[in-house]
Amino acid sequence: xxxxxxxxxxxxxxxxxxxxxxxxxxxxxxxxxxxxxxxxxxxxxxxxxxxxxxxxxxxxxxxxxxxxxxxxxxxxxxxxxxxxxxxxxxxxxxxxxxxxxxxxxxxxxxxxxxxxxxxxxxxxxxxxxxxxxxxxxxxxxxxxxxxxxxxxxxxxxxxxxxxxxxxxxxxxxxxxxxxxxxxxxxxxxxxxxxxxxxxxxxxxxxxxxxxxxxxx
Numbered sequence: 084x085x086x087x088x089x090x091x092x093x094x095x096x097x098x099x100x101x102x103x104x105x106x107x108x109x110x111x112x113x114x115x116x117x118x119x120x121x122x123x124x125x126x127x128x129x130x131x132x133x134x135x136x137x138x139x140x141x142x143x144x145x146x147x148x149x150x151x152x153x154x155x156x157x158x159x160x161x162x163x164x165x166x167x168x169x170x171x172x173x174x175x176x177x178x179x180x181x182x183x184x185x186x187x188x189x190x191x192x193x194x195x196x197x198x199x200x201x202x203x204x205x206x207x208x209x210x211x212x213x214x215x216x217x218x219x220x221x222x223x224x225x226x227x228x229x230x231x232x233x234x235x236x237x238x239x240x241x242x243x244x245x246x247x248x249x250x251x252x253x254x255x256x257x258x259x260x261x262x263x264x265x266x267x268x269x270x271x272x273x274x275x276x277x278x279x280x281x282x283x284x285x286x287x288x289x290x291x292x293x294x295x296x297x298x299x
Contacts, residue, residue, distance in 0.1 A: 087178045087198045087219060087247065087268075090131065090156055104261050105295040106270045108160060108249060109134045109144075116283065117144035121152040123285040124274070127292025133180055133270060135160040136167055142174045149175025160270075162199075165191035172197060180249075180270075182223050184208075189215065200247055204228040206237060209244050218243045219267070226251030231259045238265045257298050271295070 107129050111117050117134070124132055132155050134145050141159070148157040158178035159171035168191040171179060179192050184201035189212075192199040200221040203209050205228075212220060222234060225248035229236075234246060248260050249270030260269050274291035278284075 087131075087158070087180075087200050090178065090198060103129055103131055103296055104268050104298045105129055105257065105274070106131045106133050106247065106249075106268055107274055107292065107295075108270045108272050109275060110137055110272075111140050111144040112138055114140040114143035114147060116280070117147045118151045119283070119285050120275075120280070120288065121148040121155045121157065123289040124292045125152060125154045127274070127289040127294075128296030129274070129292045130154055131156045131158070131178075131268075133158045133160040133178075134176075136163075136171065137161050142170055145171060145174040145176050149177075158197075162188070162192070164188065168192055168195050180221055180247075182221070184212070189217070203246075206241065209237065209241055213241065213243060219245050220247070221270070222246040222248040224250030225260070225269075226256070231256070231263065234260070234263055234265060238263065241265075254295065254298075257295070261298060 107124050111134055121132055134141055136159055145157055145159055148155050156177050159176040160180040162168055162179045162181045165187060172195050178197055179199040182202040189201055202221040202223045245265050245267050247268050247270055252269045252271045254273050257269050260266050274295045279287045
């Protein structure tokens with residue numbers, strides 16, 4: 084079973100890590116911003132980019148980044164239906180992320196042919212996915228669902244499960260997550276402050292991305 088962690092560079096695959104420690108979780112209001120934003124993130128060292136399907140501009144943004152930013156690995160987040168899966172892959176998404184999962188959604192993500200991260204927040208959901216052959220997951224909402232202590236407690240009884248925690252993760256808390264043996268990367272928005280996006284301050288985004296990319 085392929086996963087988002089399979090997008091790692093060969094040197095990183097031995098330890099099961101993603102190519103970078105942080106996946107930016109992007110909300111695009113204006114599709115025209117997608118390409119310069121993606122270029123800033125790539126320049127800062129964060130090429131794995133999740134564009135959430137929360138706005139009317141999202142699919143156009145995925146399409147533009149896939150076509151115009153070859154060094155980016157663009158994916159779609161907030162995938163909550165089989166239709167979302169089809170639309171995202173059709174737009175060029177190279178991975179999928181969901182906040183949760185159902186049998187139908189999981190089947191659609193499997194059938195898509197691209198890596199995916201189904202969302203979980205409980206041990207029972209983790210076990211259910213392991214039973215279905217899925218061992219890489221999004222832990223969401225990370226901070227609200229128990230954060231670092233919760234994931235640490237899962238490592239013993241469920242060592243095959245690996246996570247990308249997202250939801251409330253910050254520059255300050257990311258290193259604690261990344262230190263856990265069952266965490267391959269984290270998802271975050273702190274390198275995308277609303278005032279910088281509103282001002283189209285791509286230089287600031289690049290600087291914040293570079294700081295995030297240095298985390299281990």
